[in-house]
Amino acid sequence: MISIAEERAEAVRLRARFVEEGAQNVDCAILQPAETLLDLYGEDIRARAYVTHDPARGEVMLRPDFTVPVVQMHMETRAAPARYTYCGEVFRRQEDDPDRASEYFQVGYELFADRSPAQADAEVFAIFADVLAPHGLRAVTGDIGILASAVQTLEISEPRRAALMRHIWRPRRFRALLDRYSGRTPPPNARKALLKAEDPLRDAGPMIGLRSEAEIAARIDALRADAAEGPLCRSQVELIDTVLSVRETCPFALEHLHDIAVDLPGLTPAVERFEARCDAMAARGVDVDALEFEASYGRTSMEYYDGFVFGFLQPGRPDLPPIATGGRYDALTERLGQGRAAPAVGGVIRPGLLLQMGGRA
């Protein structure tokens, strides 16, 4: 058993390493306003975070991570480039897995830089790789931006594209949408009946609630337009599948993606960004030739990352949570900044897991 004091000491040690790399040490309140986090992550976060009630402030949440408060703090000055480090406890409910820790330390490094994302991504990854080098972990990288730009280039209507983008972090729902658009799953019977009806709202009965008749009519129009749109070409779905299945070391992944971009030219800028990142990482001494890349990495568990993503895992233990995770979260900063983004990339280490691993080795 690792004591809290040991975990804290390790966290402080790691934070000192990040300070050596030029990061400014910051701290954040443990009690965070629940509304901000609920608006960002949706209702699901209630299952993963502790919500409590304050008589004056309403619902508050024990911080489930530092990212949101650090972004908010950065937004006050917006001085870029800026590098922050922090360490402290985060709190996670473990309803499905009560054996996992519900309170543990995180040590983070976050970089806000308006220019050259490739350089910023490479800097953050190289620092984590360096700090974690003594532990012999397996590093995996990915890039949500590649899937996103594949969706951007699909030949489909804007409402369909928006629906796919909205569910990019929910692989099952994303797949169900693709199956629907490509005609693989037929529309439910109720939908067919609705579309056939001349005046679907005639027998609707009394209108109750906030959603107005005009909103219902607008959705029916949208459904009619959707039904009139031809099916998404199977070959396009296959291109998405091919992109998602890319899983090899960076140089091979890059080659593979360049090949896919021949059929999907819209993908080229995203692939070039990947290439620039590989070059920047190599220049910082990262062994890019051996570094793993999975196009679907980080799709399920890291829902605010929208570009580069990475994780450091215990070799041979896929059942355990990653020791460190990180990535780029430009869209999150844009939402917190009410439309003004502050491009950022960062990550966290869990010192408790590092210590546990050391004990076993």
Next chain:
Amino acid sequence: MTLKLGVPSKGRLMEKTFDWFGARGIALSRTGSDREYSGAVDGIEGVELVLLSAGEIPRELSAGRIHLGVTGTDLVREKLVQWEQKVEPLAELGFGHADLIIAVPAAWVDVTTLDDLDAVAAAFRDRHGFRLRIATKYHRLVREHLRRGGVSDYQLVDSQGATEGTVKNLTAEAIADITSTGETLRANHLKVLDEEPVLRSQATLFRSRKAPMAGTDRDALRELEEMLGV
């Protein structure tokens, strides 16, 4: 020591439970005045009747303060994390049927599935500036169901009673509640989605996996199980 059997303390659920046990040779009854919550067991030795609110029975089972209890599957699933590790269902009693369902205004002719609900939630948030509200008291079950269904951009608002009225009162856009016949829903101009309910529930006899048992309790439990045929 005695084996403690928790039974809902009032109403049809209590009467039907008494009937179910009675048909199997175990007479349960309330003793004392109508207002006093104490009971008697005839037909078997070593079993004690504890009258409780149906909503408290899951908690008492998981704390091991009662050995057996009759309550709805819905309450056990909602209130107990990892319920299978805390209680074991012994028998479904064949009454108290109720489904936990999601209902929307009947006027939403464009909504019959969770996919529709999700699409509407996204449009609603754009239009109204807040997440579509679903009133319920079954927070965990409903949230898990919607997560599996890929629904986002909604929020759960707590409603401990008269949930069907929340839409008309503009405090929610949809509801998730227990229904047995659907009449209250229709009277409030709501309709159930055309999908499997969040949960099908009925009155069920549960055994606590946490309650300590002496040797005589084990004997009493064996005898009881034999008489009940479970």
